[in-house]
Amino acid sequence: MASHIVGYPRMGPKRELKFALESFWDGKSSAEDLKKVSADLRSSIWKQMADAGIKYIPSNTFSYYDQVLDTTAMLGAVPSRYNWTGGEIGFDTYFSMARGNASVPAMEMTKWFDTNYHFIVPELGPDVNFSYASHKAVDEYKEAKGLGVNTVPVLIGPVSYLLLSKPAKGVEKSFPLLSLLDKVLPIYKEVISELKAAGASWIQFDEPTLVLDLEAHQLEAFTKAYAELESTLSGLDVLIETYFADVPAGAFKTLTALKGVTAFGFDLVRGTQTLDLIKGGFPSGKYLFAGVVDGRNIWANDLAASLELLKSLEGIAGKDKLVVSTSCSLLHTAVDLINEPKLDDEIKSWLAFAAQKVVEVNALAKALAGDKDEAFFSASAAAQASRKTSPRVTNEAVQKAAAALRGSDHRRATNVSARLDAQQKKLNLPVLPTTTIGSFPQTVELRRVRREYKAKKISEEEYVKAIKEEIKKVVDLQEELDIDVLVHGEPERNDMVEYFGEQLSGFAFTANGWVQSYGSRCVKPPIIYGDVSRPKPMTVFWSSIAQSMTKRPMKGMLTGPVTILNWSFVRNDQPRFETCYQIALAIKDEVEDLEKAGITVIQIDEAALREGLPLRKAEHAFYLNWAVHSFRITNVDIQDTTQIHTHMCYSNFNDIIHSIIDMDADVITIENSRSDEKLLSVFREGVKYGAGIGPGVYDIHSPRIPSTEEIADRVNKMLAVLDTNILWVNPDCGLKTRKYTEVKPALQAMVSAAKAIRTQL
Ligand code: GLN
Numbered sequence: 124m125a126s127h128i129v130g131y132p133r134m135g136p137k138r139e140l141k142f143a144l145e146s147f148w149d150g151k152s153s154a155e156d157l158k159k160v161s162a163d164l165r166s167s168i169w170k171q172m173a174d175a176g177i178k179y180i181p182s183n184t185f186s187y188y189d190q191v192l193d194t195t196a197m198l199g200a201v202p203s204r205y206n207w208t209g210g211e212i213g214f215d216t217y218f219s220m221a222r223g224n225a226s227v228p229a230m231e232m233t234k235w236f237d238t239n240y241h242f243i244v245p246e247l248g249p250d251v252n253f254s255y256a257s258h259k260a261v262d263e264y265k266e267a268k269g270l271g272v273n274t275v276p277v278l279i280g281p282v283s284y285l286l287l288s289k290p291a292k293g294v295e296k297s298f299p300l301l302s303l304l305d306k307v308l309p310i311y312k313e314v315i316s317e318l319k320a321a322g323a324s325w326i327q328f329d330e331p332t333l334v335l336d337l338e339a340h341q342l343e344a345f346t347k348a349y350a351e352l353e354s355t356l357s358g359l360d361v362l363i364e365t366y367f368a369d370v371p372a373g374a375f376k377t378l379t380a381l382k383g384v385t386a387f388g389f390d391l392v393r394g395t396q397t398l399d400l401i402k403g404g405f406p407s408g409k410y411l412f413a414g415v416v417d418g419r420n421i422w423a424n425d426l427a428a429s430l431e432l433l434k435s436l437e438g439i440a441g442k443d444k445l446v447v448s449t450s451c452s453l454l455h456t457a458v459d460l461i462n463e464p465k466l467d468d469e470i471k472s473w474l475a476f477a478a479q480k481v482v483e484v485n486a487l488a489k490a491l492a493g494d495k496d497e498a499f500f501s502a503s504a505a506a507q508a509s510r511k512t513s514p515r516v517t518n519e520a521v522q523k524a525a526a527a528l529r530g531s532d533h534r535r536a537t538n539v540s541a542r543l544d545a546q547q548k549k550l551n552l553p554v555l556p557t558t559t560i561g562s563f564p565q566t567v568e569l570r571r572v573r574r575e576y577k578a579k580k581i582s583e584e585e586y587v588k589a590i591k592e593e594i595k596k597v598v599d600l601q602e603e604l605d606i607d608v609l610v611h612g613e614p615e616r617n618d619m620v621e622y623f624g625e626q627l628s629g630f631a632f633t634a635n636g637w638v639q640s641y642g643s644r645c646v647k648p649p650i651i652y653g654d655v656s657r658p659k660p661m662t663v664f665w666s667s668i669a670q671s672m673t674k675r676p677m678k679g680m681l682t683g684p685v686t687i688l689n690w691s692f693v694r695n696d697q698p699r700f701e702t703c704y705q706i707a708l709a710i711k712d713e714v715e716d717l718e719k720a721g722i723t724v725i726q727i728d729e730a731a732l733r734e735g736l737p738l739r740k741a742e743h744a745f746y747l748n749w750a751v752h753s754f755r756i757t758n759v760d761i762q763d764t765t766q767i768h769t770h771m772c773y774s775n776f777n778d779i780i781h782s783i784i785d786m787d788a789d790v791i792t793i794e795n796s797r798s799d800e801k802l803l804s805v806f807r808e809g810v811k812y813g814a815g816i817g818p819g820v821y822d823i824h825s826p827r828i829p830s831t832e833e834i835a836d837r838v839n840k841m842l843a844v845l846d847t848n849i850l851w852v853n854p855d856c857g858l859k860t861r862k863y864t865e866v867k868p869a870l871q872a873m874v875s876a877a878k879a880i881r882t883q884l
């Protein structure tokens with residue numbers, strides 16, 4: 124019985140690659156240094172898998188930046204603005220595409236399916252001259268072989284590559300990207316031939332787009348592509364790997380009929396329906412790679428349950444054709460539990476990071492082969508049992524409160540326009556009120572204060588004093604700028620989810636549980652392991668202090684339940700919506716405490732609401748329904764005169780606008796400045812929107828300082844489609860990553876633009 128790993132994290136257990144990359148980019152170390160660190164990481168990963176006993180070990184899953192960009196390099200599909208002149212693509216061109224350079228901006232980056240990993244979107248058109256321009260796949264295969272490890276080289280499949288790309292600038296939006304198949308396949312053939320010549324006996328093509336809603340002509344492209352590659356592939360075992368969801372019935376039929384393919388990989392953690400398809404008809408004589416170990420989460424596998432499932436699959440694929448695997452690349456989970464000295468033993472026993480998952484896969488394969496590690500399996504059973512019964516996981520009161528939510532959809536009693544009237548009486552704001560999104564620049568000094576307080580190097584008193592001073596500075600600045608609704612600046616927060624997670628029960632935090640987000644950037648999601656509750660108020664202290672410093676309304680600032688959920692590692696022992704409702708109840712307590720403390724405007728950020736959208740359209744409505752419901756729960760019981768704001772970090776919400784309206788917030792501030800037209804088109808098309816809305820008037824992601832005129836111009840454009848009395852004027856997002864030298868003049872321009880337009884109304 125064999126074992127396989129779809130892919131492995133590249134960053135290293137202590138983010139070695141991140142530091143090597145950043146030091147190289149800063150000119151502090153050489154290309155050779157970077158290559159050395161990378162080669163060491165690769166070899167230790169291969170050795171680790173080989174030592175664990177994994178049979179099919181992947182290569183070419185390492186990347187200096189992103190695996191899709193690697194494919195773009197392999198195909199020589201460099202956009203012309205990078206002035207690449209041919210030959211093997213080096214660091215210069217590669218990192219220019221990834222990050223831009225002094226004269227040319229980077230290529231666009233977008234989310235990899237529904238993960239928090241971002242890939243570099245290929246820009247293609249009829250004029251691209253494809254050529255074999257990066258031998259990385261072959262080089263890595265040879266490198267591993269040189270270390271005595273015969274790996275399975277992994278390539279992003281040609282069809283997924285094209286489906287994930289976009290028409291280059293200047294190319295018609297309607298350009299059929301799949302028409303480029305004939306041009307990319309010859310390069311794939313060159314790569315495959317070289318891999319064969321180098322001694323590869325297996326090859327893996329990742330074709331995750333097979334789990335999406337595909338049209339017939341898109342499915343046909345798979346049939347065509349692999350038929351075309353068949354003769355080149357002959358002599359190799361060929362695995363097509365899918366992940367992140369089940370493969371729809373039509374795609375399953377196409378997939379399992381592909382020519383030249385000998386093995387199929389499925390995500391059996393998220394793809395529960397695939398199981399039925401497999402049971403309903405798996406082609407005989409082919410390998411079944413069963414992804415039973417979750418690559419998207421940090422929970423230890425329930426080995427007994429997996430073993431049972433695998434045994435049932437053995438009856439379908441045959442004993443020698445079933446391979447135990449991970450549900451997807453382990454890129455999306457943390458690296459190694461060994462670097463978590465602070466997590467207690469009980470919680471640790473419930474977890475498995477990438478390194479531990481490799482061991483699980485192998486233990487399952489061995490058990491299937493009749494060589495069961497009894498001690499390992501009974502430890503797993505004990506951990507599963509302890510998770511089920513631990514009082515740290517279950518909180519009866521929370522369970523009861525969450526259950527009691529059923530039967531109501533929690534809508535505020537008064538409609539939004541009447542509420543806005545009541546609020547205006549109390550707040551007495553000018554038309555086009557100005558505000559900001561929450562955070563102000565996080566200076567080096569501020570980070571130091573927080574770090575030292577955490578490390579107990581400064582006393583609570585000193586810490587409170589420092590934060591108070593910072594708030595005072597931010598309040599004074601906003602008054603001086605004459606902003607209408609103020610914020611306290613969030614100086615006490617390191618991260619908008621972590622800050623709340625640390626104060627809620629049911630959350631655990633890792634020291635090194637990093638997951639790559641893009642390039643060298645990593646995030647460290649909290650782990651939600653138990654029922655969520657709020658032992659005591661979390662923000663009331665700081666918000667009250669801030670409010671006491673000004674007569675203007677001071678926004679209470681909270682992170683919403685859906686965002687906390689979507690940016691955490693979530694429990695797998697209850698549905699996501701259950702956990703979300705629990706967080707909603709905790710935030711509800713906080714909202715009500717803020718109201719009691721005299722805070723009249725409360726912003727509940729749902730920056731990540733859209734991110735949680737399921738991959739397939741048929742599942743959107745269900746998700747949006749519980750996500751939006753969770754948001755409403757947080758503020759259903761407050762007075763009409765308390766104004767609820769929410770904020771979202773994307774403008775791309777034309778397709779979910781009705782859900783956003785259904786959140787029933789009083790005011791929504793949204794990112795907009797990078798795509799004015801998109802957002803405004805919704806309203807131009809006549810969508811009825813009665814609540815307050817603040818489409819960002821300038822881009823905070825750029826150091827560029829906007830002029831009063833250009834902001835006024837934007838606001839006027841918005842006024843053409845939105846009522847004067849619902850429009851707010853604010854930046855795109857929080858100001859935390861900017862410098863004061865940028866923030867001051869930018870906000871000044873924003874306020875003068877608002878004032879100038881007011882006089883013209
Ligand atoms: N209130 C948060 C801030 O201003 C919002 C951040 C976000 O939307 N990502 O930083």
Ligand code: ZN
Pocket residue numbers: 560730770771772794855856857
């Ligand atoms: Zn934002």
